[in-house]
Amino acid sequence: MTITSTEPSVAALREALSSRIARGMRFAGLFAAHRNGGITLSAHAAGPDGIDTLESPLPPGAASYPALTPMIDAAFWYERVIHDETGLIPQGHPRLAPLIAPGRPEDHALPRHVAGYGLFTIPHGPVRSGVFESMEYLVETPGEAIPHLNMRIFYKHRGITARFAGLTVADGTLLAERAEGIASVAHALAYCHAVEAIAGCEVPVAAALLRVVHAELERIANHLDVALRLADAAGLAVATARFALHKERIMRLVGELCGSRFGRGVVVPGGVSAFARMRPAEILAAIGPLEKEVTADAELLMGTSSFLDRLRGTGPLSPDRAREHGALGPIGKASGYADDARRARPYDAYPLLSADPVGQRADGDAMARLRVRFDEAAEAFRLIPQALSHFPERTRLTLHTPCDPANGRAIGWAEAPQGEVLYDLTIEDGRIAHCQPRSASFHNLVLMHEVFAGDILTDFPFIEASFGLSVAGAALLWAALWFWAALWFWAALWFWAAL
């Protein structure tokens, strides 16, 4: 399933990785870890047969290595993280500013990348309602257009990778669920897939089906969240409330199934912890009306011209860039690049189920991204009844096989609502020696640099929400506030005129 090859030098690793990418594989991550008494670089490339891991141990005492970024642009942020975590200098890296480690005082000064008359920088954050990475946007602007945007994500660095080391396998699941709280199920799945690959254990069918149900419910909730944020940014009060209602109903359904509104505690290595607390027929009865309402509201939203005007052509990501970067999830799909782990490298019960793949779109703008999300939600609504119909009729189902890996290393993956989640897990003597999670959010966020072609400040909330990466607290975004301020102003004026 997974091939690990060791390259003699970083240059050889770079060549091997580049040739894989040239053959159509996707760059999926680059990390440095302390292994066997030295630092080892690991690069991942995703292809139809699995995920290849290429490794290169650095010579003892090495302080630098030739950077991969000049050849493989997508490694840009990964190498900054390597620099932050290990102090290694990737030589030839275009911009080695701190990304996840709070830097020196001078790093907190406002950088200026664009020069010209009247240009200034708007620091937006970190105290904004950021989500899983409380971040700061530095918007360089002459007043309206956004020629350059910088992002700082170090405020929220929690040291999850370091925390994994030394945990038991069972505790690792708990931490994986909290690595990205709104994609708990997907993270737990990716982690458990790695554990199961090391232990070589087989997940029972009923457990694999229940995993699909939870993963797809999580997808629906996340996509509804993006829809509500976009509607909120456009000031569509009713649409915002409608999607918030649907999202709440999905979360309550998840809570009813397993006791946690985020599906936590369901996925465990070797299967699932317990059967859903509702019968398949009851789940179906709950899903049916929800699907109808979501579909109706999605159709109405995609027919509201004042809303679509804000999305059409906003924040375009070109198909070439999406392919080159290996854009994940809905962002890739909206730009004509689909590498959906559920189909490309299927896991759990997905091979048993058939749903029409979500159509790719080539527009790459915020509207295409929202359409992809609605398509994915509709697909999830089709997948859940299918999964439920496959449940064996017996009353006592096997939901869990023993899964106690002793030693080994494996890559696990799962398709989160944001895109592919990757876990590179090493277990020694039954405990986690090293675990490197890679969320789709991290991989995709850097693309925000590139989508502001001709867009202005008021497009910002739409672009951010359409990325769907920072998911919570959108109520405090600028445009929404401006809109409400304007609305209240006109309402006050109208009342005054009426008097």
Next chain:
Amino acid sequence: MSIWVLRGLRDGVVTTRWPRKPDQYADSWRGPAIVASGAATSEAVMAEGVELEWLCPTGAIEVIDQLRVDQGRCILCGRCIAARPDLFAWSAGATGPTAAAVVRPALVVPAQPETDQAVAAARTALARRTAALRRSVHVRHVDAGSDGSEEWEIQALLGPVYDVHRLGVFFTASPRHADVLLVTGAGTVGMSGPLRTTYEGMPDPKVVIAVGADAVSGGLLSDRLSGVAGSVPVDVWVPGSPPSPFALLNALLIATGRLGPGAGR
């Protein structure tokens, strides 16, 4: 646009009537673990001692003079309840005067006798401070390293089901307009400065609510992060991982003195 108006009427009123009427969803909420009744001091428990403490991945179980659970550390994984249903149980209900604490030690159940006095003092101090807020409260949320789920639950307060606006609670962008600071997350190094600056930017009187096990104790990350109390003085502690939106509504009402003088444990 007119279609949206009709669409908005489709499901009728979906907003909860809580706190004026009890809400079934809030009452059936499964909260942090508690010690099952009668199990706290038995001799068998004392003999097991450290074995019981090892059950918990966040160290919420302590056996010193008796068996106690620190709800501020509980991440609701349910491991202790699955292993020892005779000793541990889920707490029930998301709301009520005792769903949030006004002093940190009160989250340890069963409570130490000496916390009663501290609780009474904290209640009085809080009530005196928040008397001026009355029925218009503005809230600023700061995320100090959460996993993102607490933000979803806070955001749900603005939705039609919980709708904080009906209680006179509004979210504000500027700390200058805020009376209440809702803090989530384990308290990362990078956020300690911005969190402090936000707190100092708020006018007096102000109230700080720590939301969730991460903010209270650092949760699973408590080996190096210890919550937000090191950066800002916390007034109300809300356990849960993440807490229910009802628990957040409840905490907002406790913080502003609207659940009565005896609210907050």
